[in-house]
Amino acid sequence: MTSVYLDHAATTPMSAAALETYLRVASTVGNASSQHGLGRQARRTVEESREQIAQDLNARPSEIIFTSGGTEADNLAIKGSFWAKAPTGRRRIVISAIEHHAVLEPAQWLSEHCGADFNEVPVNGIGVVDADELRRILDEYRDEIAIVSLMWANNEVGTVQPLDELVPLIHDYGLTIHSDAVQALGTLPIDFAACELDAMTIGAHKIGGPVGVGALVARRELPLVPVESGGGQERTVRSGTVDVAGIAAFATAVRETTARREDEAIRLAGLRDELIAGVLASVPGASLRGPDPKTDSVGRLAANTLFTFDGCEGDSLIFALDSQGVCASTGSACQAGVPQASHVLLAMGVDEVTARGALRFSLGHTSTREDVIELLRVLPGAVERARSAGISSPRPAIAAARVMEEV
Numbered sequence: 001m002t003s004v005y006l007d008h009a010a011t012t013p014m015s016a017a018a019l020e021t022y023l024r025v026a027s028t029v030g031n032a033s034s035q036h037g038l039g040r041q042a043r044r045t046v047e048e049s050r051e052q053i054a055q056d057l058n059a060r061p062s063e064i065i066f067t068s069g070g071t072e073a074d075n076l077a078i079k080g081s082f083w084a085k086a087p088t089g090r091r092r093i094v095i096s097a098i099e100h101h102a103v104l105e106p107a108q109w110l111s112e113h114c115g116a117d118f119n120e121v122p123v124n125g126i127g128v129v130d131a132d133e134l135r136r137i138l139d140e141y142r143d144e145i146a147i148v149s150l151m152w153a154n155n156e157v158g159t160v161q162p163l164d165e166l167v168p169l170i171h172d173y174g175l176t177i178h179s180d181a182v183q184a185l186g187t188l189p190i191d192f193a194a195c196e197l198d199a200m201t202i203g204a205h206k207i208g209g210p211v212g213v214g215a216l217v218a219r220r221e222l223p224l225v226p227v228e229s230g231g232g233q234e235r236t237v238r239s240g241t242v243d244v245a246g247i248a249a250f251a252t253a254v255r256e257t258t259a260r261r262e263d264e265a266i267r268l269a270g271l272r273d274e275l276i277a278g279v280l281a282s283v284p285g286a287s288l289r290g291p292d293p294k295t296d297s298v299g300r301l302a303a304n305t306l307f308t309f310d311g312c313e314g315d316s317l318i319f320a321l322d323s324q325g326v327c328a329s330t331g332s333a334c335q336a337g338v339p340q341a342s343h344v345l346l347a348m349g350v351d352e353v354t355a356r357g358a359l360r361f362s363l364g365h366t367s368t369r370e371d372v373i374e375l376l377r378v379l380p381g382a383v384e385r386a387r388s389a390g391i392s393s394p395r396p397a398i399a400a401a402r403v404m405e406e407v
Helices: 016-026 037-057 070-088 101-114 131-141 163-172 244-282 314-322 343-347 369-389 396-406
Strands: 064-067 092-096 117-121 145-149 177-180 199-203 214-218 286-288 304-309 333-335 338-340 358-362
Touching (some): 016 244, 070 101, 131 163, 244 286, 314 369
Parallel strands (some): 092 117, 145 177
16 A cells, blocks of 8 residues: 655654764764763764754854753743743743644643743634734733743644744844744744744754754843753753754754755645645535635745545544555644644634544655645545544544444
8 A cells, every 4th residue: 555644744754864864873872971082072963963053043052952852942942931030020921822732831831830821812814923912912911921932833734924023023022032943944944043033942853853852942141940950961951961863863954954945845835736726626625724825925834734624523534544545634632532623723713613624734855746646536535434424422433433444
């Protein structure tokens, strides 16, 4: 059976160069904090990787704080900034309504456990932050806000926020602005010095690097309180023995993706547009969510598509496609076995039943036109089977089983 991988926004295969770097460095030994020769060599590898990533993102090496991935980096930005500023009376966090859970959950946790207040800035029907409402919140709470966090590009619907307009607005109020740039890295041009963010999150495994490594890029003057205590290996704000091989492979992946970004974005956008046109033409009741690349001036990630399919449960669609060798993902989270509508789609005004029929197809460096053609061949039948299973009750396994019985 043909295997078509269309879930690159979840994780993408390691590139050959990144894998070679990882295996080469992993075959050596040495704790980067040790003072002997092997430890110094490990430290040299880490610092050379830091310098390389900084160069590719136009940041200072001292601004690169290595972490275990995007989630840890987001937590460090949100919790670290809040704890640094709370003693001064700044106990409010402002985020968009469509943030990744790695930003949303820390804000909610701080609200529940540390007395933080937080505001969610609404978005319009294609996922763009409401600048007028953001300005109203900043006007009302300017002396209470510890940090504002607005993701660069959304992981579900691919909407690219106009940070060139929003960052200056936030700085006009003298406030700190962080952005989760995990999905933007490798697809959009990123210049940390020029974008004027105070901090941004990046990760390796969405760009062909290994799982388990990422970074918070943060200006030296940004006060951060460590999320965990320990040896303070990374600028005293992040503790733990650093993953030398992972960091080296991360640097290789960043260099690769930034070097080929323009050509690859054009290639992927062409595949994306063919996929969008094919789905809308072949599946009645399919709706593209997020910006339409053909008509909307707002940017959409070159590799991202997300559709809702009327009368379908996303989980049923996943099973139906998986049985045909196609890997995709829903736009929802599943909690305790109960399907949950995507908070992103709900924030965009999609009703709950429709949102539960969401499916994301995300492209990457291994994607080909043949992948798109194969998806379009099997998708209409998969949707038909999912519709015959119907929208599930709070027992989604029943609908999934019905789909599998029909395959």
